[in-house]
Amino acid sequence: MEIFGTWVAAFLTLGIISFLYRDNPWYKVCESIFVGISAGYWFVTLFFDNILGLFWAGITREDPNYMLLVGAVLGVMMLLRLVPSIGWISRWPLSFVVGATAGFYLINYFSSNVMLQVSSTLLPLLSPGFGQPLFSSSLYDVVGNIIVAAGTFTGLVYFFFSKEHKGAFGHAAKIGIWTIMITFGASFGYTVMSRMSLLIGRMEFIFGNWLGMIR
């Protein structure tokens, strides 16, 4: 059975990789199997986890959580789109989800993406702490702190939409986008390396587990 599983996995792996050459029937088969199985898997998972595990278990226990009924009613309202004459009701739960989400995450995003970023930028450039001699920070720290402060400031300038990027403001915005692009470059290289490890993992499977060429 294990050998059969290895052969199936190898067949599917090579089928997906064959897409690098061109679209072909082998890829189409693998794609359909992947999509079909995953969609079915998610249906079963969501049904047992959410509808049975969360909702049904929640309202049938000794101390029922009636708040779950709100979610159930919203879910039923969503399904009403299947009835064309009252399909407009399905817009209400959508509005609820979108509005509640925007409101709920507003504070979280503001504190983590704005306040934390700003407070982390307030760095002394020349001395690390009170009472310590001038220029006692290492060159590494001085340059690093200047890059963090100037990069964040000019990055904000780039994302300022109320003023045309011209003159000194335009120059600052240009420094900002360069800072962002250099960051992207570093991130690109880092992520590519991690993807290479995924490829190596697949190759190890094919040449090791399947073909037995790697011991």
Add this chain to the structure above:
Amino acid sequence: MTVTRKSKPFLTPIILVLVFLVFLSASLFAQETASGISVAPPANVVASDFNYDRGEQAEVRWKLSSDDNGSAGVIGYEIFRAGVGSEDFVSVGLALPGESYFLDKDVQKGVGYVYKVAALYSGGQSFSDVSNAVIPELEMINWNLLNLFIIGLLIAASVIYFISHAKKGRKLFIRKIAGLEAIDEAIGRATEMGRPILFIPGINDMDDVQTIAGITILGRVARMVADYDIKINMPVSRSIVMTTARETIKEAYAGAGRPDAYNDDMVRYVTDEQFGYVAAVDGIMVREKPATCFYLGAFFAESLILAETGNSIGAIQIAGTAQPAQLPFFVAACDYTLIGEELFAASAYLSNEPKQLGSLKGQDIGKSLAMIIIIIGVISATISRAWGGSFFIWLSEFVNKISTIQN
């Protein structure tokens, strides 16, 4: 002559007793070595309600054991809790040597508790006295977030001001955003080539603001699609996104005066599975060869796979996301990329509606505030550390305080 040996009747018992004592002391010594020397208990155990929560947490502080000095004596602390008036203490957590604080996250609002702390050593525990009683309470207002509230209020006020400003018909300037300017060009290209448009709203659900931003731009794109009578294809990985996208496109078609041309099949659910979805979208791309691909929303590892496939079929590609790790891939493989904030600004920019323009202007006020805080904060921190000066020290601490979130 007879020599008689003098008898010593007490010597043997004394020797036996001595031998017994030697063995006994050796045995006791061995036992003490195995079990370790007892350590002094922690002192001054103080329990208090955790500030600004829903009454579900209590704090415990103590003075370290005098034997907690980095040697092997104290190996940690164990915290015990009991209800007021009860002697039934149960263990609620552990702390490392040198730690004198524990946050109990498993208490009930309005119930009284007492604590005691044990210093742990290799052979046992050394218990402190019982702490004072604490009753966790609900605090309706978290004053630690006052700075966040004031800054939020300032931004909200500026949003309201700019909205009313725009409603009076006064023009609000928004600079050009290249990626958004290209949307018209991209849709025009699809019209000329007679090929469909592919719109991917990311792989997250509607509880992600990036998906919401993507769907908002979809409204504008769908309106143009309806006007030019071209085909739009939108495979999605979330059921609620599918429903929302269908509503958005339907409304766009109705707005264009062509409700009959709308078809539910324009938006198709594929699967929730990330790479299953990607496999399907890649297949759609190479088979239908869309002229234009939009990737606007939250993307993860699939970003480069999608963008490279789109590139290989020669589609013009416009991407936008706020995922920092995925932006490099879009920048490398797409024609235009909306970077983070630009994605959120897109809906205001495209719609030109007073409400959205006002909110964008309000956000710019927030950015101005952040820039001012950074300039003042960095200068005051540098001067106060380098040269001192009470004013700069105060200014540095003040700026730090207003920009730091305390939970």
